[in-house]
Amino acid sequence: MPSLLRRAALVLLALAAVVPAQADDGYRLWLRYDPVGAEHLATYRARVTQVVLERESPTLLAARDELVRGLSGLLDTGVASVDRVTQSGAVVIGTPRSSDLIARLGLDLTEAGEEGYVIRSGQVDGHEATIVAANTDVGVLYGAFHFLRLLQTRQPIDRLAIAEAPALDLRVLNHWDNLDRTVERGYAGQSLWDWHRLPGLVDPRYTDYARANASLGINGTVLTNVNANALVLSTRYLEKVEALADVFRPYGIRVYLTARFSAPIEAGGLETADPLDPEVAAWWQAKTDEIYETIPDFGGFLVKANSEGQPGPQDYGRTHADGANMLADAVGDRGVVMWRAFVYSAEDATDRHKQAVNEFVPLDGTFRDNVLVQVKNGAIDFQPREPFHPLFGTMPETPLMMEFQITKEYLGFATHLAYLGTMWEEVLSADTYADGPGSTVADVIDGDLHDYPITGMAGVANIGSDRNWSGSIFDQANWYAFGRMAWSPRLGAEAVAAEWVAQTFTDDPALLEPVVEMMMDSRQAVVDYMTPLGLHHLMATGHHYGPGPWVGDLGRPEWNPTYYHNADAEGIGFDRTDAGSDAVSQYHEPLATQWNDPATTPEAFLLWFHHLPWDYTVASSGRTLWHELVVRYSRGVDRVEAMQETWAGLESYVDPERFESVSQNLAIQRDEAQWWRDASLAYFQTFADRPLPEGYAPPERSLAYYQSLSFPYAPGN
């Protein structure tokens, strides 16, 4: 019956939607620029009456146009664009090189560096003005977006003295987009890149993509999947890449491509792809030169090699460094090579957790200067929670860049509300002890700890052709958070969430506070209803949609959920202590010792590092492990219900279309959280052989039912 009622409600909604009050499909992301309320209008309008740009460049025009568009919207009045200050309220933008006006002000732009900016309130030619100045055009663009954000979040703008610069050099999206427009692990429709119709058809959406990224400071985009296709390196496809690069360039976004390591064979007709073969090196050199002739600011290559069946230098008895350096030489000082550390070999029975350290640490210091090794946040694969990757802090001579996954492959796709800012903050603030206490992962990747010459952060994009870009409104927050944290890894998840909510919905505390709270709790809810207490990789096979803890028949042991939870009559968990795989030894002390002992292991990672008996006493609660698992799984479902309640109370603050889409997603999440809980407990109960504690409802259906479900067309696979 609830289904019937819901259906009826949807029909009513469908009818209501015919005459929309203020329908909003989410396309504008956080760049909405709707008028500010009356309480800010007068003060803002007094400070902003015109945008002043003295000399033009494509990037400075983008900055000016964004300011004119944004300020005109926010102030609900036309804001003029002029080339000199004519009245009070001027917003003067430029660099000392492009603007005599800016040059005359003699601002100290040291802090702004290459990509940062300074925003100052002051007097220009006798008028009250705001100056947005930088050493480079793109710094001005970033400053313009910062200034807009101040108004969007209703900050005072009358006494500004801001200086900002990004903490990381490379802030790049990784699109796992295929040439047929499917997106690996994509839950937001097709790839934005319409390769077939490029370069002839240039979708205006590409410009909006660039605007959104520039507003966060993202300065690079890898267009193609790490499971790469050499075809993109063909001349015909490079013309298509060029068309995208031309759109992105004014926004400070450089284009990168994934390099299929065997391309010299597949595209070049050679018999080998051995990186030490001179013909191979020459092929890459010529191909790279061709790319740079087409795209002079090409960023470089991202490579997944010798991992999950991809070709690589080890196919020829060479090392990752041999492969990376050959490509790095081809690129030269024009760009970089980002070489992924997500490797596990088809033949190696070692705990996958350990393989990256085993393979890469011996190579430390042997990579070219323009190589970065790109490391996932954890050693397994973007699980709802993982301890930080042991590579962080163990390669002082090699720039390690962070790879986060924005798309929610393992956290409920696009329907589950899970704000990832908390996960990323947790990882970035984790202490590696690489140089004693206080050596956080953020200190590693921003180069502070090891004085890296180049730094970066990559995010696997959650962007697709869906009208709302990310598959859901709240998934936009993860794109936003990635960009902001790549600019400033210590910004903090809560501050970022609040920024996003204020821009995306409203700064009214009646909505902002409960929504931020909901976001801050949301990722823990997923951990609870999918993989509590350090469990991991229990998702169904292939598409990773829904629970599959019972799967144990896949070709390789480490593909199987049973390998990771290892449940038996005695207990559950993966023994990574010195009595087990000894992955703990890859961490610096005191972590290696602490995590070797369940008593000193954080409960969040208990079953990540330990196989423990069902009757093991969980310290924080005093419950048995089995009991605690039931409590956590159930708590996860409860948290989603609480999110539903929170959201239901906010209807009057949100336009109907976005309100309803979030409500619908939360209802799906509620049902799927219950499914996860019930299926997981029904399965683990067959080992634990214990009843559910009193007060906890048994699974709604039989284990056989859950095992019978199949989803051949789940997206992203």
Place this chain on the structure above:
Amino acid sequence: MPSLLRRAALVLLALAAVVPAQADDGYRLWLRYDPVGAEHLATYRARVTQVVLERESPTLLAARDELVRGLSGLLDTGVASVDRVTQSGAVVIGTPRSSDLIARLGLDLTEAGEEGYVIRSGQVDGHEATIVAANTDVGVLYGAFHFLRLLQTRQPIDRLAIAEAPALDLRVLNHWDNLDRTVERGYAGQSLWDWHRLPGLVDPRYTDYARANASLGINGTVLTNVNANALVLSTRYLEKVEALADVFRPYGIRVYLTARFSAPIEAGGLETADPLDPEVAAWWQAKTDEIYETIPDFGGFLVKANSEGQPGPQDYGRTHADGANMLADAVGDRGVVMWRAFVYSAEDATDRHKQAVNEFVPLDGTFRDNVLVQVKNGAIDFQPREPFHPLFGTMPETPLMMEFQITKEYLGFATHLAYLGTMWEEVLSADTYADGPGSTVADVIDGDLHDYPITGMAGVANIGSDRNWSGSIFDQANWYAFGRMAWSPRLGAEAVAAEWVAQTFTDDPALLEPVVEMMMDSRQAVVDYMTPLGLHHLMATGHHYGPGPWVGDLGRPEWNPTYYHNADAEGIGFDRTDAGSDAVSQYHEPLATQWNDPATTPEAFLLWFHHLPWDYTVASSGRTLWHELVVRYSRGVDRVEAMQETWAGLESYVDPERFESVSQNLAIQRDEAQWWRDASLAYFQTFADRPLPEGYAPPERSLAYYQSLSFPYAPGN
């Protein structure tokens, strides 16, 4: 250099797009409802001040809401919705059953029938009013859209006396949409149906889809591909179908599904799908009953059987009638079975042109009353031009419904501008001579000729997730034309084009006239540059993108372009005379005799029916066949250039976003027309062994170059 210039222009455009004047992405289709000009505003406003609906139903509410939305937009003022006439300018809508007011007027609604309507200017309760009345709620909805169309096309609305009813009963879209959201022969993004997130997530776009269809009178939609998947019949998927049906129902749109003939085996666990097996019939009966319990107004099944590898009754030695009738019995009087006549068997060496007649004519009169046989417009496969299908006029005892292909599988995908209204008019007005002269195809399908108890027209949809629905602005015209011609098959392509242009762009003759002219010429341009003089099926293999006349190595003869053009040193063309495959004999006299002789065969079909020497004299021009081919191929390219010129002159009448997207597509079409011409002539020249006539440029590249091109990711395959 032109490429560089174009690229630079695009960048400028991208920048310009940042501050859009009046950007329009085409989402609103022909339902734009922008304010009418000053010259109409006063008169329209005087006649329209309120919408009056006495008693509500979901469909009447949809009608009222559309009127309120549309009229408020067109008149640029709020048009009130009330439940009785309170002032002059009332638009009174309803049925005699739902409205005492309407009943009291005593209108003659005979002509309106079950789905039609009457629109009258008159007095109601002493006030000037317009009455939109019908016998059914959906008739009112259609009348509401008609009334809106009058204003959208700037017709007078002060003395209306309109009565309309559709000529055909079933006006249905066929979506060749797969459950993984790919669309076979789809060039507009993904399937609209987000199966994975249904029924939980109901995209508001589904409502706009229903609105657009209802505005044309389309009353059914087959959601799934004719190459069917039994999974859609599972209970889990039927819940998803139900959610869509619930959205569509108020708009008078019934949902249909494709039935995979082997579903009893795949989904039911039976060992056979033999239609005469009682267990098979019982399975379909139970499944159909389950569907009707979920979706009470389910339309029925569409079946592709024993064609291109699909399972069917012939697998069990049964006939198409055996299969169709078994399903028809399961459906009963609740719906229909649409059984496709597009059959060609893997074993039959007969000219494919003849197989449908051979298989179906003997079954005439043996189908159940609720079966329609769905026949493509031509006997091959949706070529740019085909003679009408010989089945039309040869099955007097079996309702034949028309199958048109709206999506342009063989006419340049979504980038080429090709208005299909002219093609459809050509087919519908073709004389079958089934009952002497004047027995047109339209007379067959609308039942006039053979007194069919039920009639219909199907269109293979060109709709997808692209923001503009159809992949390009001008492809929207084909959706529009299909709907309008399904309602009224004798409407005429030019009238429909003018309607569409007026609603989509402007009724200003400065744009309307040249654009209609361009549309009317556009399909002939495609015929010329792809397959002139009756050539057919020369497209590249699989995806059908670009020319592939040289392909001759495919598994079955009739898959190969070489089979169809049959070029050799002597000449070119498919001999379908009595000396050849004798397909001509399947047509009524005098066509059979006329088309048996090249001298009396229309030149448009010359090489369709005849293999002729390269020196054959083409009557209309006196040129040799080779010369005429060169002229026609070249003329096709010239026509596209003329379209580019026409469009370039219209910039001031169109918003920049749509103007530019059409311009970009025309540039692609120009390049691809040249490619078609050059590749085809380079290839045919190897047989003709003659130079190009003076004044005609040789192909730009070598034949080897054209043959080397491959497009592994062309869409729609």
